[in-house]
Amino acid sequence: GQTGKLMYVMHNSEYPLSCFALFENGPCLIADANFDILMVKLKGFFQNAKANKIESRGTRYQYCDFLVKVGTVTMGPSARGISVEVEYCPCVIANDCWNLLMEFMQSFMGNHAPGIPSVFGTKHDSIYSPADTMVQYMELFNKIRKQQQVPVAGIR
């Protein structure tokens, strides 16, 4: 009886030696890059879901202490959207610098600047970690998967 839960295995070029495994609302595991091979060995316990591999590729920009990564989201051979990631590196508490980030994003995105991400709501004063970035990417990719083939800009 239990309905299968989806587990996402993700890689981030900012952390090349790590592999992230996360559940929808559950914990996120940060593992060594060899985790992929381990998953192959555990084929008996996990079924590979039908969904295709989805990835975002693009350029990485640095402005003062900000890191901006603009990428094209592709699923298989087709492009599905654009992803923009903005990180303010000196600050480790997520909620502290949201206003600052908003001001920065509005300066180049105008009306497309997003609302506050859900991960910020759950953690009040705890330190931001790479797992939070992966959760946000996972939500974005799921949103893009659910959409039709018409490419729409999906921004976090």
Next chain:
Amino acid sequence: MADGVLSPGVNLEAFSHAIAAIQALRSSVTRVFDCLKDGMRNKETLEGREKGFVAAFQESLHSVSRDLGELERLSNLVGKPSENHPLHNSGLLSLDPVQDKTPLYSQLLQAYKWSNKLQYHAGLASGLLNQQSLKRSANQMGVSAKRRPKAQPTTLVLPAQYVDDVINRIDRMFPEMSIQLSRPNGTSAMLLVTLGKVLKVIVVMRSLFIDRTIVKGYNENVYTEDGKLDIWSKSNYQVFQKVTDHATTALLHYQLPQMPDVVVRSFMTWLRSYIKLFQAPCQRCGKFLQDGLPPTWRDFRTLEAFHDTCRQ
């Protein structure tokens, strides 16, 4: 032939004669060795051959000594080159013909010009700096030992226990600020101040006077590979490099030579205002970012946040 204008001590005519004399000497020495090589001439009797050989050999040796004497006489006439070499040994260095591989002389000239300029600028700077008295301690320099009162308390030499007590009391003052004191290098205290989860400050002290500060991010490493406090490397983030500059300004601003503990307290109070570094907008322009930096300046009296370009 007139003497050369560049080196009036050198007798150029005698010089050319001396060169000719060297050539004559060379040829006579060659003749000696030729004579030896040729050996005895073919004559009728052995005695005649020997005599002929010895006579030829003697004659060539005489000509060698004659030429050598002539050369010595001329060399005395040539004279020394003039002594007014303004460059002395470095001028000899400039005669090196291989300029590409050993550009020593040109480098020497550049180094000399640079150090002259440095001396000049340093003189100007010290003149300007002396107009403002920057002495923060209570000691008086330049007062002779006779006039200085014998029992003057100096705040530059305070017992370590007193410094520890002052710092501990300040540590308890603010809940979000914690201060760790260590003495890895001798008697001067090194403080590691952690302000909430925003930043870390390394403060190097000299008895109770603050000497230097370095401000780094909360997630940056403040220790060297040995595990000691790293007091030299700057932060990786521009915002904290800016705050470091402001902190240095602050430690020069708060001055009270007789009461250094009040100074430390004021400095820590000022530093504590940075807990809202990323949350407070600038009081003048109302925005958060200016050139990519948040308001990094905190007014010394009111502790309000301003952008570096917005203050005054």
